Amino acid sequence: MLDRVITALNKAKRVFIGCPAVIADLRPLLPTTMAYKSFDFGLHRGQRELRNALQHTIFECSDEAETIILSYGLCSQGVIGLRASSCPVVVPRVDDCIALFLGSRGTYHLGSQKKQGTYYLTNGWIRTGQTLLEEYQRMAARYGRKRADKLQATMFKGYRRLVFVNTGECDLERCRTYARQAAEQFGLRYEEIEASNHFVRRMISGQWDKEFVVVEPGEKITLEHFLGSSNGKLLKKT
Amino acid sequence: MDSTEAGTEILRGLAEAVVAYDEEKTVELARMSLKQGIDPGVAILKGLAFGMDQVGKLYETQEYFVPELLLCADAMNAALDVLKPHIKVEAQAERHSVVIGTVEGDIHEIGKNLVKIMYEAAGWTVYDLGADVKAASFSEEQKRTGAEVVAMSCLMTTSMLAIPEVIKAIKANDPDITVMVGGAPLNRELAMAYGADGYAESCGSAVKETLTALNRVKGAT
Numbered sequence: 001m002l003d004r005v006i007t008a009l010n011k012a013k014r015v016f017i018g019c020p021a022v023i024a025d026l027r028p029l030l031p032t033t034m035a036y037k038s039f040d041f042g043l044h045r046g047q048r049e050l051r052n053a054l055q056h057t058i059f060e061c062s063d064e065a066e067t068i069i070l071s072y073g074l075c076s077q078g079v080i081g082l083r084a085s086s087c088p089v090v091v092p093r094v095d096d097c098i099a100l101f102l103g104s105r106g107t108y109h110l111g112s113q114k115k116q117g118t119y120y121l122t123n124g125w126i127r128t129g130q131t132l133l134e135e136y137q138r139m140a141a142r143y144g145r146k147r148a149d150k151l152q153a154t155m156f157k158g159y160r161r162l163v164f165v166n167t168g169e170c171d172l173e174r175c176r177t178y179a180r181q182a183a184e185q186f187g188l189r190y191e192e193i194e195a196s197n198h199f200v201r202r203m204i205s206g207q208w209d210k211e212f213v214v215v216e217p218g219e220k221i222t223l224e225h226f227l228g229s230s231n232g233k234l235l236k237k238t
Numbered sequence: 239m240d241s242t243e244a245g246t247e248i249l250r251g252l253a254e255a256v257v258a259y260d261e262e263k264t265v266e267l268a269r270m271s272l273k274q275g276i277d278p279g280v281a282i283l284k285g286l287a288f289g290m291d292q293v294g295k296l297y298e299t300q301e302y303f304v305p306e307l308l309l310c311a312d313a314m315n316a317a318l319d320v321l322k323p324h325i326k327v328e329a330q331a332e333r334h335s336v337v338i339g340t341v342e343g344d345i346h347e348i349g350k351n352l353v354k355i356m357y358e359a360a361g362w363t364v365y366d367l368g369a370d371v372k373a374a375s376f377s378e379e380q381k382r383t384g385a386e387v388v389a390m391s392c393l394m395t396t397s398m399l400a401i402p403e404v405i406k407a408i409k410a411n412d413p414d415i416t417v418m419v420g421g422a423p424l425n426r427e428l429a430m431a432y433g434a435d436g437y438a439e440s441c442g443s444a445v446k447e448t449l450t451a452l453n454r455v456k457g458a459t
Binding site for chain 1: 304305308309343345346347348369370394395396399423425427428
């Protein structure tokens, strides 16, 4: 069930459930006592599938765990409606995992406002889930290069730069090369920034402040939890 | 094969050609439908739009991906270009109109463009503002054109927060304007909480949902 199994002597108090693209980057930071489970990257595409898979694993783990941490953001709204029967569930209050590696949701929002049209890649995305170049090759093989170029132009319309968020040393050169090639292929300006550990360290160590959603046993995660506090007013009828 | 059967075959062929993203075939069948005397409006709705509905389902079940959606839309658009000039003038007498765009801060317009095609297929007049549209621009364009509907989309959760302000600005100017929203981070509940009159989950349901909302708004005034 879990990729790192909980044993009786080494019972994990916190169980980490996450997207493989995130776990790949977080693994070096996870304490050896922390159990984790990651899912197939393809689940990202379907809200229902992602939610079902997550809920199933949460129920499996909730009797063993003291707390379950989901390393997902609002991505696809796959976490909305999730609950654990007998332990709290924690999830970062972020739009998607990029904010986790930029240090805060605020930094991500500010970056999005200042420089629109940014495509982010992390090492984990490239190593486990990112198929940007492969998707182009698939299109070219299936529909011909001319059509693939047209499709690519439509899909990347409005994007101007590709930012490689460097999350670590593992496979760094391969990831960097991939990111550069992708930028070149899609006509984007390449930039590289160092990832911040600030957010992920707080997530792992239990410093769950207002940047995290924490629901009690039996309580469901809702969209309001994500938009809550400062943005809560936006949910009221105008 | 009598003319009714031939007509049914053509409509089915149009739908299948859209699903198979076969642009040459959709154009050929569109021309054939005109020769057969099939009402272009029927060819669009029961052929092309029906095919696009099937495409939406294939996307939901992950048999099709974004490239396939785009190719299908191209195939549909090519046939629309053939059929549209032949739509009867009297059928256009009560044309609906819509201002459409992706909200400020969001550069994604694939979904919005698919919805635009569906409006056009249903005979609507569409005023497309593109992507990253400022709140005031939606309102100004609605005032300029007198459109009865404003439809907006977003892909990013970071940009969906702009939607309530846009709706507020439109409704402040004219509360009788029907506002529709759609996009990946939204759902019906949130759309209603944001003050929209209607929500469409996919491009296939956009026109139907808009007409329902439009009638509700009109009925309330």
